[in-house]
Amino acid sequence: MSNRSSPASKRRGFIQGAGALTAAAGLGFPFISRAQNKPIRIGVPTILSGRVAQLGISSRNAIEMAVEKFNAAGGLGGRKIEIVTRDSKGKPDEAANNTRHLVNSEGCEIIIDAESSAGAFAVQEVIRELKVLSIHTCSETSSLSADPKIRVPTAFRCVRQGIHDAIVSAAYAGNVAKAKGLKKWMTCSPDYAYGRDNTSLFVEYLKKFNPEVEIVGEAWPKLFQADYTENITKILQTKPQALYSCLWAGDLVSFVDQSSIYGLFQQTNLFAINMADYTTLTAVKNLPAGIHSATRYLKTYPTGAENAAWADAYKAKYKDYPTNWAWQNALAMEFLFAAMKKTNSTSATKLAEALRGLTIKSPFGADGTVTMRAEDQTVIGYAIGWGTTIPKEPYVPSVVPGDWKTILEHEAQWKKKMGYA
Amino acid sequence: MDFDALLSCFGSASCVVTQATGGLISGMLLFLVAAGLSLIFGTLKVTNFMHGSLYMLGAYFAYTLYNLSGNYAIAVVGAALGVGAFALVFERVFMSRVYGSDVLLQLLVCYGFILILDDVVKIVWGAEFLAMGMPETFQHPPVMIAGGVLPVFYLFLIGITLVVAAALGFLITKTRIGKIVRAAAVNPTMTSALGINTALVFGGVFALGGMLAGLAGALAVPVRSLVSGMGFSILIESFIVTVIGGMGSVAGALVGALLIGLVRSFGTIGFPLFTDGLMFLFMTIVLIVRPSGLFGKDR
Numbered sequence: 001m002s003n004r005s006s007p008a009s010k011r012r013g014f015i016q017g018a019g020a021l022t023a024a025a026g027l028g029f030p031f032i033s034r035a036q037n038k039p040i041r042i043g044v045p046t047i048l049s050g051r052v053a054q055l056g057i058s059s060r061n062a063i064e065m066a067v068e069k070f071n072a073a074g075g076l077g078g079r080k081i082e083i084v085t086r087d088s089k090g091k092p093d094e095a096a097n098n099t100r101h102l103v104n105s106e107g108c109e110i111i112i113d114a115e116s117s118a119g120a121f122a123v124q125e126v127i128r129e130l131k132v133l134s135i136h137t138c139s140e141t142s143s144l145s146a147d148p149k150i151r152v153p154t155a156f157r158c159v160r161q162g163i164h165d166a167i168v169s170a171a172y173a174g175n176v177a178k179a180k181g182l183k184k185w186m187t188c189s190p191d192y193a194y195g196r197d198n199t200s201l202f203v204e205y206l207k208k209f210n211p212e213v214e215i216v217g218e219a220w221p222k223l224f225q226a227d228y229t230e231n232i233t234k235i236l237q238t239k240p241q242a243l244y245s246c247l248w249a250g251d252l253v254s255f256v257d258q259s260s261i262y263g264l265f266q267q268t269n270l271f272a273i274n275m276a277d278y279t280t281l282t283a284v285k286n287l288p289a290g291i292h293s294a295t296r297y298l299k300t301y302p303t304g305a306e307n308a309a310w311a312d313a314y315k316a317k318y319k320d321y322p323t324n325w326a327w328q329n330a331l332a333m334e335f336l337f338a339a340m341k342k343t344n345s346t347s348a349t350k351l352a353e354a355l356r357g358l359t360i361k362s363p364f365g366a367d368g369t370v371t372m373r374a375e376d377q378t379v380i381g382y383a384i385g386w387g388t389t390i391p392k393e394p395y396v397p398s399v400v401p402g403d404w405k406t407i408l409e410h411e412a413q414w415k416k417k418m419g420y421a
Numbered sequence: 422m423d424f425d426a427l428l429s430c431f432g433s434a435s436c437v438v439t440q441a442t443g444g445l446i447s448g449m450l451l452f453l454v455a456a457g458l459s460l461i462f463g464t465l466k467v468t469n470f471m472h473g474s475l476y477m478l479g480a481y482f483a484y485t486l487y488n489l490s491g492n493y494a495i496a497v498v499g500a501a502l503g504v505g506a507f508a509l510v511f512e513r514v515f516m517s518r519v520y521g522s523d524v525l526l527q528l529l530v531c532y533g534f535i536l537i538l539d540d541v542v543k544i545v546w547g548a549e550f551l552a553m554g555m556p557e558t559f560q561h562p563p564v565m566i567a568g569g570v571l572p573v574f575y576l577f578l579i580g581i582t583l584v585v586a587a588a589l590g591f592l593i594t595k596t597r598i599g600k601i602v603r604a605a606a607v608n609p610t611m612t613s614a615l616g617i618n619t620a621l622v623f624g625g626v627f628a629l630g631g632m633l634a635g636l637a638g639a640l641a642v643p644v645r646s647l648v649s650g651m652g653f654s655i656l657i658e659s660f661i662v663t664v665i666g667g668m669g670s671v672a673g674a675l676v677g678a679l680l681i682g683l684v685r686s687f688g689t690i691g692f693p694l695f696t697d698g699l700m701f702l703f704m705t706i707v708l709i710v711r712p713s714g715l716f717g718k719d720r
Contacts, residue, residue, distance in 0.1 A: 054549045220694065253550065257552060283551065286554050
């Protein structure tokens with residue numbers, strides 16, 4: 001048998017080949033073209049209702065603002081970004097379900113997890129399973145990225161961390177205590193995981209930075225407690241020279257308003273870590289001068305023009321000040337865009353590889369840059385400081401910046417102590 | 422537990438004054454909410470699970486009226502009347518249809534309105550918390566009594582609540598309206614047969630209960646932040662107060678609220694990690710010793 005083809009079969013082969021080519025031209029090439037222009041869908045599980053709705057609203061605003069700018073500049077090789085937001089109502093199981101749904105049903109290739117800590121841990125486990133790229137933008141709980149057992153190769157964290165805050169806060173408070181002779185301290189923080197962890201870390205480091213400090217009392221109001229009278233009268237009786245609190249948002253506003261009419265701040269120096277965020281600063285109608293606070297977010301700190309311009313653009317667009325959550329989400333998008341441009345890809349593995357150890361220029365950096373630390377996939381070098389309040393803008397006129405060398409030294413020791421390093 | 426601190430507090434006049442007045446203040450607002458709850462239950466025999474939402478509405482009405490008028494008196498009166506009017510409409514249109522129904526149906530109606538009102542607040546006033554701030558009239562240094570500290574605004578709050586408590590007691594026990602309300606509570610059919618419009622009585626009592634909750638919200642707004650859903654925690658405490666004082670008894674609500682306020686105030690010194698537990702323990706003891714509450718009528 002000959003294997004040579006007859007002229008007829010050659011002709012048929014040619015016709016078939018031509019047909020296939022035509023089909024490819026008609027169907028295949030546009031298919032490739034459509035894939036290139038297919039929008040990049042980014043899923044955002046967050047909280048848009050309930051008492052902490054502002055977390056989700058301001059996170060979504062910051063992401064939206066960043067995406068508009070990215071799309072206007074041409075996107076990623078012509079591919080525009082689409083944001084798909086889902087409300088978990090603050091429930092961790094819904095946060096996990098939403099994340100799964102965003103990836104499996106909505107076709108999201110990347111997750112920006114703007115959940116609080118409770119939801120973020122649930123999202124982390126979904127990311128572990130689905131292996132998409134994820135950036136946490138609101139959970140401050142240190143173990144999320146510090147604990148190797150919890151860590152996931154494609155999950156990053158772009159949030160201020162509890163341990164960083166504790167070190168900076170204690171260093172600042174310890175120095176003020178030395179200068180003013182504040183030895184008797186008391187704490188008043190919300191009675192749940194964040195309040196307990198934050199306060200115990202602060203006290204631990206305060207005693208390291210100033211061993212003369214003595215804790216003379218504690219008050220633990222409930223989360224979302226309306227009436228702080230019993231706590232305030234206890235503080236009045238204990239007569240501490242300084243008071244540390246990690247109450248936040250409406251709870252802090254109520255506490256400050258109720259304490260003011262007792263004249264508490266005339267006899268005690270308040271160190272309220274969560275005061276200097278516009279949502280809180282603008283809500284307190286009679287903001288006492290001289291409250292010490294960390295800079296959650298201020299348009300005047302970092303002092304660069306870019307930070308102020310970002311805050312002004314946000315306010316112009318949303319008729320509201322940005323929050324601490326807003327800058328964290330904006331920074332996450334800056335990292336994501338940088339990694340996308342570097343890899344020209346949305347592959348989770350490639351983006352994760354690019355993000356590890358990546359340093360970018362950012363208005364939110366202490367020195368104008370922020371780094372995604374490779375070893376635990378979390379940000380360092382962001383602007384963090386403390387100062388004292390005045391009742392009107394700029395609210396915290398002078399900020400004492402946190403020293404990142406000190407932060408990293410103490411953080412390394414803390415990681416060893418916790419068995420994370 | 423810190424018995425030493427508690428004993429030391431009882432040995433100091435300033436501590437006793439500060440803690441006792443602190444307890445009174447917390448108790449006074451609780452009384453206003455619990456009194457309305459108790460009044461409605463005592464007369465209409467329905468548990469108004471939506472009462473906390475009326476407190477929330479009072480706070481938001483007062484916030485808005487204060488911002489519009491700049492006058493806190495107008496804000497307080499307007500908020501109380503506004504919530505009273507809302508309560509009247511709610512009672513006539515919805516609650517009156519479930520009188521005598523299963524308690525689960527009443528609960529369902531109330532719970533539905535809790536969710537609706539929480540969402541309405543978010544739509545009208547926004548999801549973010551708000552704060553009104555202290556009116557200028559009360560921006561004075563606190564008064565010192567025997568070394569204890571008492572803010573000027575809280576003096577006003579205690580005063581106005583005592584006046585309301587006295588007026589309410591007088592209305593219920595000494596006036597013809599009070600007699601009609603008590604008669605309608607005991608036997609609405611017979612009261613109706615005597616030519617009294619019991620629907621009007623029930624509507625009036627519900628509106629009065631709503632006004633008291635609205636008044637509490639308006640009085641709380643200078644020192645408490647406003648947020649959708651803020652009525653829930655005060656509702657729980659109000660139920661504890663009414664259980665301790667006796668369901669249906671306004672005097673019981675006053676005593677129960679003050680006791681809860683004092684237990685919390687001194688409990689935070691002696692039992693800092695068990696203040697809430699102490700409140701529930703106190704309620705349990707009252708229920709064991711006197712199941713109908715301190716001022717409740719035995720059945």
